[in-house]
Amino acid sequence: MAKPPVRSCPIWTLPSNLTNRQRMATWRNLKPSELTRPTKCPALPRVVESDGQQSLADLRALVTAERALLRDEMLKRGGFLLRGFEVNDPDSFADIIGALGYQPEAENPFDTSPRSKVAESVYTSTDTPDAYPILAHNENSFLNERPRMISFFCLVEPMRHGETPLFDSRAAASTLDPNVRAKLQEKKVCYRRRFPKKRPGWAPIINRTWDEAFGTSDRDEIEAMVTAQGMVCQWHPDGRILHTENVVDPLPRHPETSEHCLNLQAFHRTSILRDLDEVRPRQNSLHNASLKMGLRLLYALDVMPVQILYGDGTPILPDEMIEIRRATWDHSVLFRWKKGDVLVLDNILTGHGRMNVEGPRKILASFADPVTFPV
Template structure:
């Protein structure tokens, strides 16, 4: 379903000026054979994305909540500063990247490289920072340079993933939650200094205590953490229940088979860089992991990046991933709207 919108009477003069009698943008809730993401396309060159979002904020919010993700294409987004302006138009609370699980570089305030994970490796579907207590409700990506091949950012509607799981599977996870065990080991995983962005052990200990994380210093540079989080969450605005966790993503069997085998051969299970269990510490069964993976696969949708594309992902409504790729690729990312900012009525402070 495609809607073509006339020039907006909103407050941004740059949006009204260039129409020339032509509709400035179109909204497609179904395109590319799918409804995820929805597409907002600029129909005239030079349309500033930040100004457009400012004038159409309600439209953006409604579309994002309905579709779970929105792709903005054809707008003027020449680089990190323009992307930062678009983020400021989307939210008054753009986040720093804390409690890290992958290496990233900050290129502007609140704007990072999407990941520096090796290009030949797949990054599985996940909901950003679902293992924390104050995750971003939105994560946004901007394509500065598309890969020569591959490099898509697949999406999966977390509401539909939940609906595909057996009631007994959901009930057990809701009863027990997910336990995340991480070991910060030099040369094997992210260091605790990189993950927590500090050189002081006392800062890490204080952060963990406040965030409900059990921290154990196994050695001078070996930190082990354990945290238990829900597997199902409720979106603060839409009220919808979603599959929101890293249960499969952080499970050791989700790594390439040879990596999994190498880790299990060389490390005791308690020292694995990442691993997940049910919240009571019991193993997650192989058939349950397979069931979750099948649900994620069935709901996966993707599109090919174009330079200037901006993708808004409702983090609690859609998981995202990254395909392997060849050639130079530069995707920027920013996170916004921490869950702690929302009250019980879904309003931000």
């Protein structure tokens, strides 16, 4: 493969003419002590930290008054983190998202991650078992329509690990090997999903059943929802399994900056096993080995809940997926959550994931402002 170009994440500076309300908070980058490891993207995300114990009302006033600046910061950097304010519950989180001017949307029934609703337009970020790392992804990048904004709220600070890695999608796209990038642009990518009617007792909660995904077991209703999304669907002969398939553009242009962004969910054997290698030093070695063995078995039996291929149905080669993963992880940020943190991301510019978790952790999520990228 050709050597990819070197592109550092941009470092932006805040205007010097701050208002008094802006001076209620410190505007800064994450400190090295707040990161799990060094990053090439020190400007992602912009941190807005309370100068003292600021109330929810203070934060609401701040984000309302400085909405345009915060949105500009997110457009430049990909996201911002509100830290040290009194955001203590799901309703407070929803209040701040509303003050930012976003229009929250309901949970997407096609979402791959199992999650639970906890308040109006507020959900658990995932109910996937703690031991499994969650692949780097831009939310719903397997659909032509996805939220422009995704936000997270730390209700329970992780006891150990449990970071939400962030990925600069612009930098990943621009540093991708030119041959791989050209192939992705030409062929697009196809996602094949497998929805069981019932989850086997031995299976971990890593995907949704019909009822969980669509809220109904009526096959006609499900087919109508699926085809409305432009997907192809097919039922297993005995009706136990629904298979869906759709093609999307993995390198869409951002609606404002027009930059290509790598929006992709790497449901690929190579990437999943390498993510388990990523967290192996942080897990019991026998437990990690058993997770890898289980995933290899799911692939061998061809029962993985989601698989990714090229848009023409040909496989993405292991070396190509390794390159896609390299471009993504080379531009990652792993920061440690603090209780009350509110993280707001431009979902096209910035991907996210989850590292393995030990002990209690509860991160909530909200989605807003859908945008469509037709193929």
